[in-house]
Amino acid sequence: MSEPIESTLIPTDGSTGALAGANVGVALASRIGADVHVLSVVGPRNGPVESDDAVRSSLEEGAEEAVEAVANAARNYDEELDVTTAVRWGTPFQAIREYAVRREIDVIAMGTKGRTGLDRVLLGSVTENVLRTARTPVLAVPPDAGVSEPGEVALERLLLPTDGSDGAAIATEWGIALATRLESMVHAVYSVDTSRLSGDRAPEDLIRALERHGKAALEAVRERAEEADVGVSESIATGPPARVVLAYASDRDADLIVMGTHGQTGIGQWFLGSVTENVVRGADVPVFCVPVSAASP
CATH class of the missing domain: 3.40.50.620 (HUPs)
Structure with missing residues:
Protein backbone atom coordinates (compact mmCIF):
# COMPACT_ATOMS: atom_id res chain seq x y z
CA MET A 1 0.00 0.00 0.00
CA SER A 2 1.56 3.30 -1.08
CA GLU A 3 -0.48 5.38 1.37
CA PRO A 4 -2.18 4.02 4.51
CA ILE A 5 -5.89 4.32 5.19
CA GLU A 6 -5.67 6.58 8.22
CA SER A 7 -9.29 7.41 9.05
CA THR A 8 -12.75 5.85 8.89
CA LEU A 9 -16.02 7.74 9.28
CA ILE A 10 -18.98 5.83 10.75
CA PRO A 11 -22.31 7.68 10.48
CA THR A 12 -25.01 6.43 12.85
CA ASP A 13 -28.60 7.18 13.75
CA GLY A 14 -28.78 4.51 16.44
CA SER A 15 -30.78 2.12 14.26
CA THR A 16 -30.06 -1.58 13.79
CA GLY A 17 -28.93 -0.95 10.23
CA ALA A 18 -26.51 1.74 11.33
CA LEU A 19 -25.06 -0.57 13.98
CA ALA A 20 -24.40 -3.22 11.35
CA GLY A 21 -22.36 -0.67 9.41
CA ALA A 22 -20.60 0.40 12.59
CA ASN A 23 -19.54 -3.14 13.48
CA VAL A 24 -17.89 -3.69 10.11
CA GLY A 25 -16.41 -0.19 10.07
CA VAL A 26 -14.86 -0.65 13.52
CA ALA A 27 -13.46 -4.06 12.60
CA LEU A 28 -11.91 -2.71 9.39
CA ALA A 29 -10.42 0.32 11.15
CA SER A 30 -8.91 -1.83 13.90
CA ARG A 31 -7.34 -4.30 11.49
CA ILE A 32 -5.78 -1.68 9.22
CA GLY A 33 -4.78 0.72 12.00
CA ALA A 34 -7.13 3.59 11.10
CA ASP A 35 -8.68 6.18 13.41
CA VAL A 36 -12.45 6.10 13.89
CA HIS A 37 -14.80 9.08 13.61
CA VAL A 38 -18.41 8.50 14.69
CA LEU A 39 -20.97 11.01 13.42
CA SER A 40 -24.68 11.46 14.03
CA VAL A 41 -26.65 14.01 12.04
CA VAL A 42 -29.84 15.50 13.44
CA GLY A 43 -32.31 17.88 11.90
CA PRO A 44 -35.99 18.69 11.57
CA ARG A 45 -38.25 15.92 10.28
CA ASN A 46 -41.56 17.74 10.28
CA GLY A 47 -40.68 21.36 9.73
CA PRO A 48 -38.34 23.81 11.47
CA VAL A 49 -37.72 23.01 15.11
CA GLU A 50 -34.42 24.77 15.77
CA SER A 51 -36.25 27.42 17.80
CA ASP A 52 -37.88 24.80 20.03
CA ASP A 53 -35.24 24.24 22.70
CA ALA A 54 -36.95 21.18 24.16
CA VAL A 55 -37.19 19.39 20.79
CA ARG A 56 -33.68 20.39 19.81
CA SER A 57 -32.30 19.18 23.11
CA SER A 58 -34.12 15.85 22.78
CA LEU A 59 -32.80 15.27 19.24
CA GLU A 60 -29.27 16.16 20.24
CA GLU A 61 -29.44 13.88 23.26
CA GLY A 62 -30.54 10.98 21.08
CA ALA A 63 -27.73 11.68 18.62
CA GLU A 64 -25.14 11.83 21.39
CA GLU A 65 -26.36 8.51 22.76
CA ALA A 66 -26.06 6.98 19.28
CA VAL A 67 -22.47 8.10 18.75
CA GLU A 68 -21.41 7.13 22.27
CA ALA A 69 -22.86 3.64 21.81
CA VAL A 70 -20.68 3.12 18.72
CA ALA A 71 -17.66 4.79 20.33
CA ASN A 72 -17.90 2.57 23.42
CA ALA A 73 -18.24 -0.55 21.27
CA ALA A 74 -15.17 0.50 19.31
CA ARG A 75 -13.09 1.11 22.43
CA ASN A 76 -14.23 -2.16 23.99
CA TYR A 77 -13.22 -4.03 20.84
CA ASP A 78 -9.84 -2.33 20.52
CA GLU A 79 -8.70 -0.07 23.34
CA GLU A 80 -5.94 1.33 21.12
CA LEU A 81 -8.41 2.80 18.63
CA ASP A 82 -8.42 6.59 18.44
CA VAL A 83 -12.14 7.45 18.48
CA THR A 84 -13.63 10.89 17.79
CA THR A 85 -17.36 11.62 18.15
CA ALA A 86 -19.42 14.41 16.64
CA VAL A 87 -23.04 15.54 16.34
CA ARG A 88 -24.11 17.83 13.51
CA TRP A 89 -27.32 19.52 12.43
CA GLY A 90 -28.32 19.40 8.79
CA THR A 91 -29.27 17.14 5.89
CA PRO A 92 -27.68 13.77 6.69
CA PHE A 93 -25.90 12.97 3.42
CA GLN A 94 -24.63 16.53 3.03
CA ALA A 95 -23.35 16.66 6.61
CA ILE A 96 -21.66 13.28 6.18
CA ARG A 97 -19.99 14.38 2.95
CA GLU A 98 -18.87 17.71 4.40
CA TYR A 99 -17.44 16.08 7.52
CA ALA A 100 -15.54 13.58 5.37
CA VAL A 101 -14.04 16.36 3.25
CA ARG A 102 -13.09 18.63 6.13
CA ARG A 103 -11.54 15.84 8.20
CA GLU A 104 -9.89 14.23 5.14
CA ILE A 105 -11.61 10.92 5.84
CA ASP A 106 -10.32 7.97 3.80
CA VAL A 107 -13.31 5.60 4.07
CA ILE A 108 -16.98 6.02 5.05
CA ALA A 109 -18.61 2.92 6.56
CA MET A 110 -22.38 2.87 6.90
CA GLY A 111 -25.39 0.59 6.91
CA THR A 112 -27.80 0.40 4.00
CA LYS A 113 -30.88 0.67 6.21
CA GLY A 114 -31.73 3.25 8.84
CA ARG A 115 -34.72 5.08 10.21
CA THR A 116 -36.34 6.19 6.98
CA GLY A 117 -38.61 3.16 6.96
CA LEU A 118 -39.19 -0.17 8.69
CA ASP A 119 -37.79 -2.30 5.88
CA ARG A 120 -36.93 0.31 3.31
CA VAL A 121 -33.49 0.05 1.78
CA LEU A 122 -31.83 3.42 2.19
CA LEU A 123 -30.74 3.47 -1.42
CA GLY A 124 -32.71 6.45 -2.66
CA SER A 125 -32.04 8.18 0.63
CA VAL A 126 -28.99 8.73 2.83
CA THR A 127 -26.75 5.87 1.70
CA GLU A 128 -27.50 6.33 -1.97
CA ASN A 129 -26.85 10.06 -1.79
CA VAL A 130 -23.56 9.46 0.02
CA LEU A 131 -22.61 6.90 -2.62
CA ARG A 132 -23.48 9.34 -5.38
CA THR A 133 -21.58 12.30 -3.98
CA ALA A 134 -18.71 11.04 -1.82
CA ARG A 135 -15.23 11.38 -3.26
CA THR A 136 -13.87 8.63 -1.03
CA PRO A 137 -14.78 4.93 -0.86
CA VAL A 138 -18.00 3.99 0.92
CA LEU A 139 -18.30 0.67 2.72
CA ALA A 140 -22.00 -0.19 2.41
CA VAL A 141 -23.10 -2.81 4.95
CA PRO A 142 -26.44 -4.64 4.66
CA PRO A 143 -28.34 -5.38 7.89
CA ASP A 144 -28.23 -9.12 7.15
CA ALA A 145 -24.43 -9.20 7.04
CA GLY A 146 -24.70 -11.45 10.08
CA VAL A 147 -22.54 -9.56 12.59
CA SER A 148 -23.67 -8.36 16.00
CA GLU A 149 -20.24 -7.13 17.11
CA PRO A 150 -16.92 -6.22 15.47
CA GLY A 151 -15.27 -9.45 16.57
CA GLU A 152 -17.63 -11.42 14.31
CA VAL A 153 -16.55 -9.59 11.15
CA ALA A 154 -14.64 -11.77 8.67
Whole structure:
Protein backbone atom coordinates (compact mmCIF):
# COMPACT_ATOMS: atom_id res chain seq x y z
CA MET A 1 0.00 0.00 0.00
CA SER A 2 1.56 3.30 -1.08
CA GLU A 3 -0.48 5.38 1.37
CA PRO A 4 -2.18 4.02 4.51
CA ILE A 5 -5.89 4.32 5.19
CA GLU A 6 -5.67 6.58 8.22
CA SER A 7 -9.29 7.41 9.05
CA THR A 8 -12.75 5.85 8.89
CA LEU A 9 -16.02 7.74 9.28
CA ILE A 10 -18.98 5.83 10.75
CA PRO A 11 -22.31 7.68 10.48
CA THR A 12 -25.01 6.43 12.85
CA ASP A 13 -28.60 7.18 13.75
CA GLY A 14 -28.78 4.51 16.44
CA SER A 15 -30.78 2.12 14.26
CA THR A 16 -30.06 -1.58 13.79
CA GLY A 17 -28.93 -0.95 10.23
CA ALA A 18 -26.51 1.74 11.33
CA LEU A 19 -25.06 -0.57 13.98
CA ALA A 20 -24.40 -3.22 11.35
CA GLY A 21 -22.36 -0.67 9.41
CA ALA A 22 -20.60 0.40 12.59
CA ASN A 23 -19.54 -3.14 13.48
CA VAL A 24 -17.89 -3.69 10.11
CA GLY A 25 -16.41 -0.19 10.07
CA VAL A 26 -14.86 -0.65 13.52
CA ALA A 27 -13.46 -4.06 12.60
CA LEU A 28 -11.91 -2.71 9.39
CA ALA A 29 -10.42 0.32 11.15
CA SER A 30 -8.91 -1.83 13.90
CA ARG A 31 -7.34 -4.30 11.49
CA ILE A 32 -5.78 -1.68 9.22
CA GLY A 33 -4.78 0.72 12.00
CA ALA A 34 -7.13 3.59 11.10
CA ASP A 35 -8.68 6.18 13.41
CA VAL A 36 -12.45 6.10 13.89
CA HIS A 37 -14.80 9.08 13.61
CA VAL A 38 -18.41 8.50 14.69
CA LEU A 39 -20.97 11.01 13.42
CA SER A 40 -24.68 11.46 14.03
CA VAL A 41 -26.65 14.01 12.04
CA VAL A 42 -29.84 15.50 13.44
CA GLY A 43 -32.31 17.88 11.90
CA PRO A 44 -35.99 18.69 11.57
CA ARG A 45 -38.25 15.92 10.28
CA ASN A 46 -41.56 17.74 10.28
CA GLY A 47 -40.68 21.36 9.73
CA PRO A 48 -38.34 23.81 11.47
CA VAL A 49 -37.72 23.01 15.11
CA GLU A 50 -34.42 24.77 15.77
CA SER A 51 -36.25 27.42 17.80
CA ASP A 52 -37.88 24.80 20.03
CA ASP A 53 -35.24 24.24 22.70
CA ALA A 54 -36.95 21.18 24.16
CA VAL A 55 -37.19 19.39 20.79
CA ARG A 56 -33.68 20.39 19.81
CA SER A 57 -32.30 19.18 23.11
CA SER A 58 -34.12 15.85 22.78
CA LEU A 59 -32.80 15.27 19.24
CA GLU A 60 -29.27 16.16 20.24
CA GLU A 61 -29.44 13.88 23.26
CA GLY A 62 -30.54 10.98 21.08
CA ALA A 63 -27.73 11.68 18.62
CA GLU A 64 -25.14 11.83 21.39
CA GLU A 65 -26.36 8.51 22.76
CA ALA A 66 -26.06 6.98 19.28
CA VAL A 67 -22.47 8.10 18.75
CA GLU A 68 -21.41 7.13 22.27
CA ALA A 69 -22.86 3.64 21.81
CA VAL A 70 -20.68 3.12 18.72
CA ALA A 71 -17.66 4.79 20.33
CA ASN A 72 -17.90 2.57 23.42
CA ALA A 73 -18.24 -0.55 21.27
CA ALA A 74 -15.17 0.50 19.31
CA ARG A 75 -13.09 1.11 22.43
CA ASN A 76 -14.23 -2.16 23.99
CA TYR A 77 -13.22 -4.03 20.84
CA ASP A 78 -9.84 -2.33 20.52
CA GLU A 79 -8.70 -0.07 23.34
CA GLU A 80 -5.94 1.33 21.12
CA LEU A 81 -8.41 2.80 18.63
CA ASP A 82 -8.42 6.59 18.44
CA VAL A 83 -12.14 7.45 18.48
CA THR A 84 -13.63 10.89 17.79
CA THR A 85 -17.36 11.62 18.15
CA ALA A 86 -19.42 14.41 16.64
CA VAL A 87 -23.04 15.54 16.34
CA ARG A 88 -24.11 17.83 13.51
CA TRP A 89 -27.32 19.52 12.43
CA GLY A 90 -28.32 19.40 8.79
CA THR A 91 -29.27 17.14 5.89
CA PRO A 92 -27.68 13.77 6.69
CA PHE A 93 -25.90 12.97 3.42
CA GLN A 94 -24.63 16.53 3.03
CA ALA A 95 -23.35 16.66 6.61
CA ILE A 96 -21.66 13.28 6.18
CA ARG A 97 -19.99 14.38 2.95
CA GLU A 98 -18.87 17.71 4.40
CA TYR A 99 -17.44 16.08 7.52
CA ALA A 100 -15.54 13.58 5.37
CA VAL A 101 -14.04 16.36 3.25
CA ARG A 102 -13.09 18.63 6.13
CA ARG A 103 -11.54 15.84 8.20
CA GLU A 104 -9.89 14.23 5.14
CA ILE A 105 -11.61 10.92 5.84
CA ASP A 106 -10.32 7.97 3.80
CA VAL A 107 -13.31 5.60 4.07
CA ILE A 108 -16.98 6.02 5.05
CA ALA A 109 -18.61 2.92 6.56
CA MET A 110 -22.38 2.87 6.90
CA GLY A 111 -25.39 0.59 6.91
CA THR A 112 -27.80 0.40 4.00
CA LYS A 113 -30.88 0.67 6.21
CA GLY A 114 -31.73 3.25 8.84
CA ARG A 115 -34.72 5.08 10.21
CA THR A 116 -36.34 6.19 6.98
CA GLY A 117 -38.61 3.16 6.96
CA LEU A 118 -39.19 -0.17 8.69
CA ASP A 119 -37.79 -2.30 5.88
CA ARG A 120 -36.93 0.31 3.31
CA VAL A 121 -33.49 0.05 1.78
CA LEU A 122 -31.83 3.42 2.19
CA LEU A 123 -30.74 3.47 -1.42
CA GLY A 124 -32.71 6.45 -2.66
CA SER A 125 -32.04 8.18 0.63
CA VAL A 126 -28.99 8.73 2.83
CA THR A 127 -26.75 5.87 1.70
CA GLU A 128 -27.50 6.33 -1.97
CA ASN A 129 -26.85 10.06 -1.79
CA VAL A 130 -23.56 9.46 0.02
CA LEU A 131 -22.61 6.90 -2.62
CA ARG A 132 -23.48 9.34 -5.38
CA THR A 133 -21.58 12.30 -3.98
CA ALA A 134 -18.71 11.04 -1.82
CA ARG A 135 -15.23 11.38 -3.26
CA THR A 136 -13.87 8.63 -1.03
CA PRO A 137 -14.78 4.93 -0.86
CA VAL A 138 -18.00 3.99 0.92
CA LEU A 139 -18.30 0.67 2.72
CA ALA A 140 -22.00 -0.19 2.41
CA VAL A 141 -23.10 -2.81 4.95
CA PRO A 142 -26.44 -4.64 4.66
CA PRO A 143 -28.34 -5.38 7.89
CA ASP A 144 -28.23 -9.12 7.15
CA ALA A 145 -24.43 -9.20 7.04
CA GLY A 146 -24.70 -11.45 10.08
CA VAL A 147 -22.54 -9.56 12.59
CA SER A 148 -23.67 -8.36 16.00
CA GLU A 149 -20.24 -7.13 17.11
CA PRO A 150 -16.92 -6.22 15.47
CA GLY A 151 -15.27 -9.45 16.57
CA GLU A 152 -17.63 -11.42 14.31
CA VAL A 153 -16.55 -9.59 11.15
CA ALA A 154 -14.64 -11.77 8.67
CA LEU A 155 -12.47 -10.07 6.05
CA GLU A 156 -10.48 -13.01 4.71
CA ARG A 157 -11.92 -13.38 1.19
CA LEU A 158 -12.31 -10.31 -1.01
CA LEU A 159 -14.25 -10.46 -4.28
CA LEU A 160 -12.95 -8.04 -6.89
CA PRO A 161 -15.15 -7.72 -10.01
CA THR A 162 -13.53 -6.08 -13.02
CA ASP A 163 -14.59 -4.96 -16.49
CA GLY A 164 -11.20 -3.61 -17.55
CA SER A 165 -12.31 0.02 -17.21
CA ASP A 166 -10.47 2.88 -15.53
CA GLY A 167 -13.00 2.77 -12.69
CA ALA A 168 -12.34 -0.93 -12.16
CA ALA A 169 -8.59 -0.28 -12.16
CA ILE A 170 -8.99 2.23 -9.32
CA ALA A 171 -11.11 -0.27 -7.38
CA THR A 172 -8.42 -2.90 -8.00
CA GLU A 173 -5.82 -0.69 -6.36
CA TRP A 174 -8.04 -0.32 -3.29
CA GLY A 175 -8.88 -4.02 -3.23
CA ILE A 176 -5.24 -5.07 -3.40
CA ALA A 177 -4.30 -2.47 -0.78
CA LEU A 178 -6.98 -3.79 1.58
CA ALA A 179 -5.96 -7.40 0.94
CA THR A 180 -2.36 -6.51 1.75
CA ARG A 181 -3.24 -4.95 5.10
CA LEU A 182 -5.83 -7.59 5.97
CA GLU A 183 -3.74 -10.52 4.69
CA SER A 184 -6.74 -11.57 2.63
CA MET A 185 -7.23 -13.64 -0.51
CA VAL A 186 -8.54 -11.93 -3.64
CA HIS A 187 -10.98 -13.55 -6.07
CA ALA A 188 -11.30 -11.64 -9.35
CA VAL A 189 -14.26 -12.14 -11.67
CA TYR A 190 -15.19 -10.84 -15.12
CA SER A 191 -18.68 -11.11 -16.58
CA VAL A 192 -19.21 -11.80 -20.28
CA ASP A 193 -22.55 -10.05 -20.59
CA THR A 194 -24.39 -11.18 -23.73
CA SER A 195 -27.80 -10.01 -22.50
CA ARG A 196 -27.51 -6.64 -24.25
CA LEU A 197 -26.46 -8.04 -27.60
CA SER A 198 -29.06 -7.99 -30.36
CA GLY A 199 -30.52 -11.22 -31.67
CA ASP A 200 -31.30 -14.49 -30.01
CA ARG A 201 -27.72 -15.67 -30.22
CA ALA A 202 -24.56 -13.63 -29.96
CA PRO A 203 -22.03 -14.14 -32.76
CA GLU A 204 -19.26 -16.46 -31.67
CA ASP A 205 -16.55 -14.04 -32.77
CA LEU A 206 -18.06 -11.33 -30.55
CA ILE A 207 -18.21 -13.69 -27.58
CA ARG A 208 -14.59 -14.63 -28.16
CA ALA A 209 -13.68 -10.95 -28.28
CA LEU A 210 -15.44 -10.36 -24.95
CA GLU A 211 -13.65 -13.33 -23.44
CA ARG A 212 -10.29 -12.03 -24.65
CA HIS A 213 -11.08 -8.67 -23.08
CA GLY A 214 -12.04 -10.44 -19.86
CA LYS A 215 -8.81 -12.42 -19.79
CA ALA A 216 -6.81 -9.21 -20.25
CA ALA A 217 -8.76 -7.50 -17.44
CA LEU A 218 -8.22 -10.45 -15.10
CA GLU A 219 -4.55 -10.63 -16.03
CA ALA A 220 -4.15 -7.00 -14.96
CA VAL A 221 -5.66 -7.82 -11.56
CA ARG A 222 -3.48 -10.92 -11.18
CA GLU A 223 -0.30 -9.02 -12.02
CA ARG A 224 -1.15 -6.29 -9.51
CA ALA A 225 -1.92 -8.87 -6.82
CA GLU A 226 1.32 -10.76 -7.44
CA GLU A 227 3.30 -7.51 -7.22
CA ALA A 228 1.79 -6.99 -3.76
CA ASP A 229 2.32 -10.65 -2.79
CA VAL A 230 -1.44 -11.17 -2.44
CA GLY A 231 -3.00 -14.54 -3.24
CA VAL A 232 -5.40 -14.32 -6.17
CA SER A 233 -7.76 -16.52 -8.18
CA GLU A 234 -9.68 -15.50 -11.28
CA SER A 235 -12.74 -16.54 -13.21
CA ILE A 236 -14.76 -15.59 -16.30
CA ALA A 237 -18.52 -16.04 -16.02
CA THR A 238 -21.41 -15.41 -18.43
CA GLY A 239 -24.44 -13.33 -17.53
CA PRO A 240 -25.54 -9.86 -16.39
CA PRO A 241 -22.72 -8.40 -14.27
CA ALA A 242 -24.68 -7.76 -11.06
CA ARG A 243 -26.16 -11.27 -11.12
CA VAL A 244 -22.73 -12.78 -11.74
CA VAL A 245 -21.14 -10.82 -8.90
CA LEU A 246 -23.85 -11.75 -6.40
CA ALA A 247 -23.77 -15.44 -7.39
CA TYR A 248 -19.98 -15.54 -7.30
CA ALA A 249 -19.92 -13.87 -3.87
CA SER A 250 -22.30 -16.51 -2.56
CA ASP A 251 -20.53 -19.46 -4.18
CA ARG A 252 -17.08 -18.37 -2.98
CA ASP A 253 -18.25 -17.27 0.49
CA ALA A 254 -16.84 -13.78 -0.08
CA ASP A 255 -16.56 -11.63 3.03
CA LEU A 256 -16.31 -8.33 1.16
CA ILE A 257 -16.98 -7.14 -2.40
CA VAL A 258 -14.71 -4.37 -3.68
CA MET A 259 -15.83 -2.61 -6.85
CA GLY A 260 -15.93 0.74 -8.60
CA THR A 261 -19.11 2.78 -8.73
CA HIS A 262 -18.69 3.35 -12.46
CA GLY A 263 -17.40 1.03 -15.15
CA GLN A 264 -17.85 0.90 -18.87
CA THR A 265 -21.20 2.68 -18.67
CA GLY A 266 -19.32 5.95 -18.28
CA ILE A 267 -17.89 8.16 -15.58
CA GLY A 268 -20.66 10.73 -15.99
CA GLN A 269 -23.54 8.33 -15.38
CA TRP A 270 -25.46 8.52 -12.13
CA PHE A 271 -24.75 5.74 -9.66
CA LEU A 272 -28.48 4.96 -9.69
CA GLY A 273 -29.24 2.01 -11.96
CA SER A 274 -25.59 0.97 -12.23
CA VAL A 275 -24.20 -2.49 -11.67
CA THR A 276 -22.76 -1.44 -8.33
CA GLU A 277 -26.09 -0.19 -7.03
CA ASN A 278 -27.74 -3.48 -7.94
CA VAL A 279 -24.98 -5.35 -6.16
CA VAL A 280 -25.36 -3.17 -3.05
CA ARG A 281 -29.11 -3.76 -3.09
CA GLY A 282 -28.79 -7.54 -3.44
CA ALA A 283 -25.66 -8.40 -1.47
CA ASP A 284 -25.74 -9.99 1.98
CA VAL A 285 -22.09 -9.07 2.54
CA PRO A 286 -20.52 -5.60 2.75
CA VAL A 287 -19.69 -3.84 -0.52
CA PHE A 288 -16.67 -1.51 -0.63
CA CYS A 289 -17.67 1.03 -3.30
CA VAL A 290 -14.83 3.01 -4.88
CA PRO A 291 -15.69 6.19 -6.85
CA VAL A 292 -13.59 7.16 -9.85
CA SER A 293 -12.67 10.34 -7.96
CA ALA A 294 -10.99 8.36 -5.16
CA ALA A 295 -7.25 8.83 -4.91
CA SER A 296 -5.14 5.68 -5.05
CA PRO A 297 -4.51 4.24 -1.58
